[in-house]
Ligand SMILES: Cc1ncc(C[n+]2csc(CCOP(=O)(O)OP(=O)(O)O)c2C)c(N)n1
């Protein structure tokens with residue numbers, strides 16, 4: 586296991602990239618906050634937040650090629666799907682279960698992300714089911730190259746899950762398969778220290794989930810999940826390794842969950858108030874903005890301009906999705922019985 590130290594600089598990221606990453610992080614936060622407002626107004630059924638994970642999500646997804654690589658994100662990954670090309674309106678279509686929702690045409694719960702054009706594979710509600718799917722995608726890529734006798738497809742499968750989920754059996758089976766066959770899979774664990782109300786010390790006997798990768802014969806790295814540049818760098822290294830046919834990597838991002846588990850949870854019953862207060866000091870939006878300002882990449886004027894643009898996007902997305910059509914009842918059985926497959 587290797588520890589990747591926060592770097593703040595990357596040879597592959599220029600000033601425009603760093604500003605784009607910051608803007609995506611802020612867009613994810615703003616859309617997330619709007620979803621909570623809509624939930625508390627009784628308009629949106631369920632919210633599960635990316636707040637506190639934005640740096641890990643955007644930094645990591647920024648190392649992928651949307652539409653070429655395969656992404657199997659989990660429910661918290663709003664920052665990932667935005668970085669891969671989801672529009673704010675598409676996100677809101679999912680929240681309101683509208684017909685135009687790219688995830689499932691309004692059939693899935695919110696935050697079960699999927700997008701055909703972007704190669705984002707829809708996930709199921711039982712946690713972790715996307716992880717063996719990712720190993721299967723990696724196996725398909727490998728077989729395609731074996732049949733051709735050379736690398737004709739150097740795409741990778743990127744899959745994410747929480748630390749609680751990382752203890753489930755199928756995650757270990759998927760990592761074993763990927764390690765055995767050197768599959769091009771990036772296993773991303775967003776470790777926020779809680780599985781709903783259960784703290785990590787009651788979930789597993791190790792401190793670093795990435796330690797487990799050694800048991801399957803591939804590298805495991807631990808990265809500060811509040812530093813988007815370090816998250817990008819670690820993912821880029823894993824992607825390059827996978828593209829070269831050298832096999833999988835596990836990356837563990839140490840994140841903070843700044844909200845309750847979901848809009849149906851009250852974390853004040855199990856998290857001390859001072860723990861939440863301390864976490865907010867480490868908010869990646871604040872620390873990354875401070876870093877960019879210290880480097881003269883972000884100015885107060887630029888920040889105001891970005892915030893204004895995002896406010897407009899979030900307002901427009903909300904209005905478009907609120908007024909959009911629900912799925913037509915005549916499509917109820919689509920995708921359920923063989924003769925209705927689309
Ligand atoms: C197989 C299964 N067991 C339990 C649940 C209920 N559940 C949903 S999210 C969750 C916690 C997962 O925690 P973690 O993997 O750490 O991810 P986090 O939400 O903290 O990002 C649980 C227990 C579920 N959806 N599926």
Ligand SMILES: [Mg+2]
Pocket residue numbers: 747748749775776777778779780781
């Ligand atoms: Mg967790």
